Amino acid sequence: MxxxxxxxxxxxxxxxxxxxxxLSSLCLPRGLPLExxxxxxxxxxxxxxxxxxxxxxxxxxxxxxxxxxxxxSLKQVTTTxxxxxxVTTFFxxxxxxxxDAIAEGSxxxxxxxxxxxxxxxxxxxxxxALCMRVPELRQRxxxxxxxxxxxxxxxxxxxxxxxxxxxxxxxxxxxSARFRRRGYSPYRFQxxxxxxxxxxxxxxxxxxxxxxxxxxxxxxxxxxxxxDFHILDLEALxxxxxxxxxxxVNG
Amino acid sequence: MxxxxxxxxxxxxxxxxxxxxxLSSLCLPRGLPLExxxxxxxxxxxxxxxxxxxxxxxxxxxxxxxxxxxxxSLKQVTTTxxxxxxVTTFFxxxxxxxxDAIAEGSxxxxxxxxxxxxxxxxxxxxxxALCMRVPELRQRxxxxxxxxxxxxxxxxxxxxxxxxxxxxxxxxxxxSARFRRRGYSPYRFQxxxxxxxxxxxxxxxxxxxxxxxxxxxxxxxxxxxxxDFHILDLEALxxxxxxxxxxxVNG
DNA sequence: CGGTGCATTGACAAGGGTCAAATGTTGTGG
DNA sequence: CCACAACATTTGACCCTTGTCAATGCACCG
Numbered sequence: 330m331x332x333x334x335x336x337x338x339x340x341x342x343x344x345x346x347x348x349x350x351x352l353s354s355l356c357l358p359r360g361l362p363l364e365x366x367x368x369x370x371x372x373x374x375x376x377x378x379x380x381x382x383x384x385x386x387x388x389x390x391x392x393x394x395x396x397x398x399x400x401x402s403l404k405q406v407t408t409t410x411x412x413x414x415x416v417t418t419f420f421x422x423x424x425x426x427x428x429d430a431i432a433e434g435s436x437x438x439x440x441x442x443x444x445x446x447x448x449x450x451x452x453x454x455x456x457x458a459l460c461m462r463v464p465e466l467r468q469r470x471x472x473x474x475x476x477x478x479x480x481x482x483x484x485x486x487x488x489x490x491x492x493x494x495x496x497x498x499x500x501x502x503x504x505s506a507r508f509r510r511r512g513y514s515p516y517r518f519q520x521x522x523x524x525x526x527x528x529x530x531x532x533x534x535x536x537x538x539x540x541x542x543x544x545x546x547x548x549x550x551x552x553x554x555x556x557d558f559h560i561l562d563l564e565a566l567x568x569x570x571x572x573x574x575x576x577x578v579n580g
Numbered sequence: 581m582x583x584x585x586x587x588x589x590x591x592x593x594x595x596x597x598x599x600x601x602x603l604s605s606l607c608l609p610r611g612l613p614l615e616x617x618x619x620x621x622x623x624x625x626x627x628x629x630x631x632x633x634x635x636x637x638x639x640x641x642x643x644x645x646x647x648x649x650x651x652x653s654l655k656q657v658t659t660t661x662x663x664x665x666x667v668t669t670f671f672x673x674x675x676x677x678x679x680d681a682i683a684e685g686s687x688x689x690x691x692x693x694x695x696x697x698x699x700x701x702x703x704x705x706x707x708x709a710l711c712m713r714v715p716e717l718r719q720r721x722x723x724x725x726x727x728x729x730x731x732x733x734x735x736x737x738x739x740x741x742x743x744x745x746x747x748x749x750x751x752x753x754x755x756s757a758r759f760r761r762r763g764y765s766p767y768r769f770q771x772x773x774x775x776x777x778x779x780x781x782x783x784x785x786x787x788x789x790x791x792x793x794x795x796x797x798x799x800x801x802x803x804x805x806x807x808d809f810h811i812l813d814l815e816a817l818x819x820x821x822x823x824x825x826x827x828x829v830n831g
Numbered sequence: 832c833g834g835t836g837c838a839t840t841g842a843c844a845a846g847g848g849t850c851a852a853a854t855g856t857t858g859t860g861g
Numbered sequence: 862c863c864a865c866a867a868c869a870t871t872t873g874a875c876c877c878t879t880g881t882c883a884a885t886g887c888a889c890c891g
Contacts, residue, residue, distance in 0.1 A: 482729070483666075836890105841884085
């Protein structure tokens with residue numbers, strides 16, 4: 330129904346200008362020696378903007394590059410053999426898309442822009458070559474990868490036994506942390522994804538998401554205007570996400 | 581409550597005899613040249629049996645080795661920061677435990693024997709050294725790893741939106757496949773884990789597992805005697821696991 | 832202005848969690 | 862080998878959470 334897109338803009342089809350792409354906001358180079366960062370920047374190719382509903386890469390495409398999000402946002406969606414449409418990740422500015430393709434050799438889902446989005450391409454061969462010379466970077470890439478994977482696995486297992494309330498609280502706490510880490514306000518942000526996307530990501534229906542948000546609004550935890558979110562009580566939200574709402578199984 | 585164990589038998593505390601451990605049933609060496617398999621066998625150290633409720637390795641221990649299960653079975657359990665007890669994996673004979681520690685550098689959960697269990701230790705340094713010389717093996721290890729991770733992520737996302745019926749059907753279909761792949765009967769097997777463990781693994785309560793199994797019994801899909809499972813209609817079970825029982829979100 | 836898609840809200844039913852009790856099953860000490 | 866304790870499983874009753882269906886309100890767009 331919400332087909333990823335017929336109109337696809339592959340990375341390779343984008344105009345690439347030769348100036349380097351500024352990566353300083355990306356978590357990857359944090360704390361690396363300056364000259365290494367410079368080299369990293371030299372590899373990064375800015376791409377023309379990906380527009381809403383267009384795909385940055387498609388599920389099944391051979392893995393060639395990572396992509397650093399500079400502005401905008403994307404969702405990663407996987408279609409299963411049984412034709413289910415699963416939102417598996419969101420990518421925010423400063424984050425790295427494509428990490429989970431390294432292992433597979435091909436992208437395990439399509440990255441669809443939720444709004445007009447600009448990215449830098451990091452051709453993996455070059456990154457890999459650079460990694461050879463900069464062991465810290467290599468470590469960082471793999472740690473980044475394994476950390477992501479580990480976090481997600483654990484989060485999924487936790488989600489599996491939480492109520493809708495708690496799932497959403499977790500979602501907002503996590504989002505808040507992601508914005509904070511990148512230097513944006515952890516209390517006020519816009520999310521370009523629909524209620525349906527959020528629900529799909531958390532294993533809930535759109536309606537449940539909507540109702541739960543309304544409740545949060547009443548309880549003065551969040552102030553929500555469409556896709557504008559204002560966290561009023563992060564502390565309480567965090568407590569709620571961590572402490573309560575376990576279901577099934579003796580603690 | 582079911583504490584992993586106070587009495588722990590670390591790999592290093594086990595008596596190790598010097599004869600090599602027969603790995604032919606393991607999936608890892610499938611299709612490798614014979615001389616490589618021989619080398620692999622040379623690395624593998626048989627350990628003294630791990631008894632029920634004892635741990636093969638503990639969550640947080642630095643990663644040193646993979647373990648090939650020869651007989652018996654284990655569950656991997658992770659304790660979260662919020663003190664939740666999550667069953668994340670089961671290891672059956674012929675399978676490899678510890679893969680998910682490679683990335684982390686330490687074991688992300690404890691491997692607790694569900695019954696008396698024998699394993700071979702594969703010290704990773706040696707395995708890694710061997711990998712240097714045998715690129716196919718290296719590929720195989722990493723593919724094995726990434727495949728596991730990928731499968732599990734997808735499975736978790738799917739579980740997130742399935743009914744209890746379907747989760748259990750998936751579980752048995754998967755178990756059946758695992759037994760088949762290792763050369764055991766895919767229709768009749770014993771599972772040493774409790775209903776509680778299965779429930780925890782699938783994000784369900786013990787009671788729901790029990791009731792659902794009773795229903796399957798009535799429907800002549802399975803014949804169950806305690807922890808003895810006999811799949812009567814694998815075909816139907818598979819259809820059930822794949823086709824039906826989606827919840828939430830428009831297909 | 833009449834679509835098309837997103838969001839909210841209500842009514843309703845069912846799936847499955849919780850609590851509790853009954854019934855096996857396993858393990859241990861005598 | 863028995864008796865008893867500890868644990869695992871099954872089953873029942875109840876009701877909360879959340880999915881389903883449906884109607885309505887909003888926005889954006891041609």
